Amino acid sequence: MEVNKRILIVGAGNMATAIGTALKNCGNPPVAVWSRTEESARMLGTSIGCEWTNSLDALPPADVVIISIVDSALDDVAPLVTRRYPDAVILHTAGSVPMDSLRTAGASLYGVLYPMQTVNKNKVVPLDDVTVFIEGSTPEVTEVIRSISSRISNKVIYATSEQRCSLHVAAVFACNFPNAVYCMAAEILEQFNLPFDSMLPLIEEAARKVHKMPPSQAQTGPAKRGDINIMNMHKSMLTPELAQIYDLLSNYIMKRNK
């Protein structure tokens, strides 16, 4: 039986809420949460059932501090945390911020715990099947992060700062851009007075298929078949902006299915 670390959560946003809740559910609840905003700290602390405060000085002792705040606030907050907890392992949860930014902020033991999911404070997503990418400043620190991460997720993978950055780019393609093309579909349908929800079975099916085969095998559609007539007909129905996007994405598909 592993001894619980005393974990502190700095931040009360979407990711802080997902991690704090997962830690509570695995039987290692944070000892406290801090947020700049008293109300946010109170909400998360109450929900997890731990101490909460908006004063760094009021925080209890901790072995590990997980800083989970917006990237732009890290430079301000991290130095305050490292000064208050010189002997703790200091972690951040940001995809695009190199681990070494925490050394710059004064940490001596530091690392990253990056759950690969888009999280939402209002609907707490369980992290069990979410891959958590970890990186530590020393092998020992990495083991501490691995031990914590393994309690909240079944999938823990070591990734360098560069790899983590590529994950963040890939996530834009896997999550933000699908939604953008859904928007375009909605725009087309609205123009012809047709309901967007007629697309939902297609959207589900496309998302479901890549659970069973690589996306390169799952591709369908006129570009996959090289059906130039249909593609030209489609483009003739689109605004110049959407026709350009149609072209670029179709070319990508055609090149890979010659």
Next chain:
Amino acid sequence: MEVNKRILIVGAGNMATAIGTALKNCGNPPVAVWSRTEESARMLGTSIGCEWTNSLDALPPADVVIISIVDSALDDVAPLVTRRYPDAVILHTAGSVPMDSLRTAGASLYGVLYPMQTVNKNKVVPLDDVTVFIEGSTPEVTEVIRSISSRISNKVIYATSEQRCSLHVAAVFACNFPNAVYCMAAEILEQFNLPFDSMLPLIEEAARKVHKMPPSQAQTGPAKRGDINIMNMHKSMLTPELAQIYDLLSNYIMKRNK
């Protein structure tokens, strides 16, 4: 209690299989299936439990003939069907083919039954929650198509040939292009030795969200936030081809979130 129509299925591909199976399950199985290939006809006929043949002359009488074959074969097959069944209602199931192509093929009563789903012969997708778009050459024919469609789906909507064509374009954006951007994510991750399956929770979440809110509200990511620094960093990690796609899709998102 409605009297069953004698329905014939011409074709044994993915959509023919989905429709034939749905008709069987709703208690109005086709009287027969025809396919140019004997083996395909036999497989579908056996699976549905109805007559099957690869000879048009051997087909039994029918009230409704549903032609569900690849678009490019319609011009060849439809005239043969209309000659054999001058008094039947002749339907096709193609998104991008105007209804009137069936009049050109010699039909006097004709229309379209277009289930909005990407179907797969090897995994029969139920059509219950799939929107079926219908169009008939006369109000009476439309009612016949509506009556058949309502038995296989809860969502039946009248759509003109032009509207149906726009559905087909929208489906490319809702289904083929999401898969294309999944491919790009896989390409990026492969380059950095990271597993694509770490993206699956994101892909699911993006698909899930648009069941609850319009995609314009569901958008997240750096382009949504207007985070130029992150976007530039991302582009610096991409091939010129992917960087161009990243730019175009990000601009689309930014324009709509000013």
